[in-house]
Amino acid sequence: MTGGILKITGTTAGTTGVSVSSAATLYLAGGSLSVTGNIVNGGTFKLSGTPSLSLTGTFTNNGVLDLINGPSALPADFVNNGTVITATSVQILQTVVSGSDMNVMVEGYAEHTYQLQSATSLSPSNWQDVGLSQLGDNSVLTFTDTGGATGGSKFYRIQVTP
Numbered sequence: 663m664t665g666g667i668l669k670i671t672g673t674t675a676g677t678t679g680v681s682v683s684s685a686a687t688l689y690l691a692g693g694s695l696s697v698t699g700n701i702v703n704g705g706t707f708k709l710s711g712t713p714s715l716s717l718t719g720t721f722t723n724n725g726v727l728d729l730i731n732g733p734s735a736l737p738a739d740f741v742n743n744g745t746v747i748t749a750t751s752v753q754i755l756q757t758v759v760s761g762s763d764m765n766v767m768v769e770g771y772a773e774h775t776y777q778l779q780s781a782t783s784l785s786p787s788n789w790q791d792v793g794l795s796q797l798g799d800n801s802v803l804t805f806t807d808t809g810g811a812t813g814g815s816k817f818y819r820i821q822v823t824p
Contacts, residue, residue, distance in 0.1 A: 664683045664685065664686055665683065665685040665686050666685075666686060666687070667686070667687040667688075667689055667773075668686070668687070668688050668689065669689040669691055670688070670689065670690050670691065670693040670694075670695055671691045671692060671693045672693050672694070673693060673694040673696075674693070674694065674695050674696070675694070675695075675696040676696065676698065677695070677696065677697045677698065677699075678697070678698050678699045679697065679698075679699035679700050679701070679702075679719070680695075680697050680699075680700075680701045680702070681701075681702045681704070682701075682702070682703045682704055682705040682706070682707055682725065683704050683705055684704045684705050684725065685705060686705040686706070687705055687706040687707075687708060687773065688703070688705070688706070688707050688708070689708040689709075689710070689773075689824075690707075690708070690709045690710075690713040690715060690732075691708075691710050691711060691713070691824065692710065692711030692712055692713055693713055693714075694713065694714040694715075695713070695714070695715050695716075696714075696716045696717075697715075697716070697717040697718070697719070698717075698718050698719075699717070699718060699719045700717070700719035700720050700721070700722065701717055701719070701720075701721045701722070701737075702722045702724065703721070703722065703723045703724060703725045703726075703727065703744070704724045704725045705725045705726070706725055706726045706728060706772075706773070707723070707725070707726070707727050707728065708728040708732070708773060708824070709727075709728070709729055709732035709733060710730075710731040710732045710824040711731070711732065711824075712733070713732060713733070715737055716738075717737070717738065717739070719739065720739045720740075720741055721737040721738070721739060721740050721741070722741045722743065723740070723741065723742045723743060723744045723745075723746065724743045724744045725744045725745070726744060726745045726746075726747065727742070727744065727745070727746045727747070728747050728771065728773070729746065729747065729748045729749070730747055730748060730749055730751065730752060730771065730774060730822055730824075731749070731774075731822060731823065731824045734748060734749070747771055749822075751769070751771070752768065752769070752771075752820060752822050753768070753769070754766055754767070754768055754818065754820065755767045755768055755769060755802060757818070759811045760811075761811070762808075762809050762810075762811050762812045763806050763807065763808050763809065763810060763811060764806070764807040764810035764811045764816070764818070765804055765805070765806050765807075766778055766804070766805045766806075766807070766818055766820075767802050767803065767804050767805075768802070768803055768805070768820050769798075769801075769802060769803075770796060770797070770798030770799055770800070770801060770802065770803035771798045771800060772798050772799055772800050773798065773824070774797075774798040774822050774823065774824065775795050775796070775797055775798070775822070775823045775824075776795060776796050776797075776798060776803055776805075776820055776821070776822055777791055777792075777795040777796075777820070777821045777822075777823075778791070778792040778793060778805035778807065778818065778819075778820060779791055779792060779818070779819050779820070779821055780792050780807060780810065780816045780817065780818050780819075781816070781817050782814060782815065782816060782817070783817075784817055789819065789821075792805065792807045792810070792818075793805055793806060793807070793808075805820075
């Protein structure tokens with residue numbers, strides 16, 4: 663594939679090798695991909711949900727392997743020359759109090775939606791969305807909880823969806 667996004671939600675079997683170019687994204691969204699041969703990723707290879715990926719050859723990543731909302735295990739026979747992003751890659755980078763507002767910064771990876779949430783207690787969790795969601799664009803996203811720096815304690819987290 664040389665450009666755009668190919669999203670697989672069903673079953674694709676019998677493919678003899680897969681190559682993803684730098685301008686392309688192959689998105690396995692809970693579907694099944696069976697490859698007889700190698701996978702070479704030069705663009706973005708994204709897995710989310712509980713996908714099934716099987717191959718008889720080597721998975722060579724020269725681009726971005728995106729596992730943020732997918733499996734935590736790397737594909738079989740994996741060779742990494744690129745970047746692997748996982749759920750642990752999504753971290754709050756900085757918090758800044760500005761007057762009565764709380765600002766929260768997070769790295770926003772492309773093709774994901776980010777939502778700041780807050781709660782006054784972790785037990786039981788009662789997370790509430792704060793402000794609008796933002797699309798990741800491979801840069802730092804800033805979320806503001808207006809008035810969030812006043813009153814009692816608050817806990818923050820970022821919810822990421824494919």
